[in-house]
Amino acid sequence: MAMTGLDIYKLTPKTNCKECGFPTCMAFSMKVAAGGAEIQKCSHMSEEALAKLSESTAPLMKTVVFGKGETEYKLGGETVLFRHEKTFVNKNRFAVLFTDKMSPEEVDAKIAGMKEVCYVRIGEEMKVEIAALKYSGDKDAFLALIKKVKESGLKVAFMLICEDVEVLKEALELVKEEVPIVHGANKNNYSEMVQLVRDKKLPLGLRADNLEELYALTENVQKMDYKELFLDPGCKSIKEAYVNTLQIRRTALKEQDRTFGYPSILFVNEMANGDKYMEVALSSVFTIKYGSVIVLSDMDYARALPLFGLRQNIFTDPQKPMRVEPKIYSINNANENSPVLVTVDFALSYFVVSGEIERSKIPAWLVIPDAGGYSVLTAWAAGKFSGSVISKFIKESGIENKTKCRKLIIPGKVAVLKGDIEDSLPGWEVVVGPDEAMHIPKFLREM
Amino acid sequence: MAFKTSVQKYTGSINKLEFGSGENSKALGGENVLPFYTFDGNIGGKPLIGLEILDVYPEKWLDELQQIYGDAANNAVQWARFVEEKFSPDFICLRLEGADPNGLNKSPEEAAALAKEVAQAIKVPLVVAGTQNHDKDTKLFEKVAEVLEGCNVILLSAVEDNYKKIGAAGVLAYRHKVAAESSVDINLAKQLNILLNQLGVKNEDIVMNVGCAAVGYGFEYVASTMDRIRLAALGQNDKSLQMPIITPVSFDTWSVKESVASVEDAPEWGSQVERGIAMEVSTAASVIAAGANAVILRHPGSAETVRKLADALINN
Ligand code: B12
């Protein structure tokens, strides 16, 4: 439970010495409780009081870090149940599952798939971030698998899935420097598991047969003062996985119970049981509702395109839509004969359109007026991407000095603007472009 | 301490809306909790899954889709029967694309006559979608409502521009249901419901189409709008937002690059139909997790996956 100002006041020396910058210990305590001052400002607190405080002022959900260097990721740390309340902070990460039972060909194929699906969308790199390596009985094969994936050249973080402490010990020798997630602490092995991961602070995944047992297990692990944790809501049934995931997040944030204040691991691969579209469906549900690590059986573009796009959407900050600077952009070294295309300052629209112009390899100018950061139709409907906005920008931006070409290509979705723009821009020919940006290369080549 | 299930009780609930006629009618909504939050209360009816067909041959659809339907797609009546028998959707959405003024510009009479034949040929309830041209849709729905009297269809959609005529003819005169369409904004959704209500349309006869986007294309606004609408309906007992939601997912997902680009356009992306299905499945799964009570889909494979998902979220 969060501490009140009064709770905090009880821990101060109550001397009102003012060193903290506040007139009284009480005033200071109230401010700390409201999140407006840091407890460290008072140098007269006892160790014990500080510990108690940091415990209760800690975020409700812990941020857990794993991986290393360019593959270091953070999960957890969420503060709200709905993204319109504030924002979801640490986007879920996708893993692909490998086991020691897989044939070398199968392993190679998965590695190749993971390498192939790696692209940039609106400035963000899209790829599988985690290799999930599961032990299913053959130790030598498991160790060989870890080596193989490690040496494959894949840039990924690791997750070792294994409940056998002895096997894990050897496995960790191979990858502990990479700070893998270690998954498989249960009610029987948890104390040895904690011993195993403690000195390197490796995140430990906890699993149990049901939520009650998972809760008890987490309490036990916390009693050992270990808090780098992931919780596994289970995957025996889809309904159970969904319900447990919701309960874990709600218990942490709404009931303010830190026992469940950790990120989750969802084995969507097992729930979907080989059905690729079901993996897509479940991954989507858990991207919206509180999944942290989402494990798939494989990655390909059919899965990646929707899932990474959805994730990018859900984890944008609702308070600041993604915008680009309104200005003239030169694409493919535009020159004095290049045509002019116009779009809006919504980052997604800019990204899609500029990408397609690049793909056409034709030098062109892309001009972007201030359209409020909205998509083409939204901006148009809001009156921010009108004929006058566009023609004013053409006149004032200086584009007329950069190119002699007087062709202005407008988005097909706002074809209605053609007449308006032509009326106020004598000398320019307004050409209606395609509706969808993907047809821009063909359109430019044939123009 | 022992774990205790966290339960959230709400004062409001979502209206139950029935469409179709007789024993073949289907119900939407009825829940008093967030989607599939079985531990909080009553989750209402299963989300309904409808398949989209057109009143004209689907020239622009993928080859794979055209092959699935073969000759049947030449005639909406046969197409509807084929879909019903083969894929047993919860409902069929007949989209009157042929009436689009920028296309074949069929008359309302012609389009409505076909809609009637389709309705008579199938047992499952019908959703009739317009052209998205507001003027044309007004005339279209007035006629459709009249000739389909007794079929209790959903007219998709009425917007702020044309709700008066569609509401009056569609619901008040001929007793159908109307989908109130707004563009991803809780206040706009609420306002249109209130306007319809003032016209005399009962809340129970309204279903909302609160806007959609394919995943990756501004979908965060769709998800948050649905979250906010549901929280207001349940938590604040806001009667003007307690209508069930229908989302025409396929109308958006099949026109984004991920679904449209052929293998020649994007060789590294692989099978086009797989991408199309995956975009549709992902968007549909996301909207039903955000609160949609019905989705309209195009590929029968997507429908099968989304149905399995919904079943699995409800039953162990
Ligand atoms: C998300 C969204 C919003 C978000 C804004 C997000 C944003 N930053 O833009 C919010 C919720 C704020 C919003 C608000 C509104 N919206 Co809005 N919104 C949408 C939605 C769902 C998705 C838009 C999107 O992100 N598209 C993706 C981008 C990439 O598309 P794009 O910019 O058009 O770019 C594509 C093409 O145009 C092309 N392209 C782009 N540039 C160029 C340039 C050239 C030269 C070429 C050739 C091609 C090209 O390439 C891109 C990919 O192919 C759409 C519905 C839909 N499914 O599309 C409605 C939609 C655009 N909104 C609509 C409306 C009416 C509004 C509001 C006016 C509602 C209101 N009355 O308040 C407001 C306006 C804002 C305000 N109040 O000031 C309507 C517009 C109707 C119309 N036809 O006029 C739509 C179509 C919904 C609908 N069906 O009613 N909206």
Ligand code: SF4
């Ligand atoms: S520094 Fe500490 S003891 Fe001094 S007034 Fe502030 S809270 Fe009280």
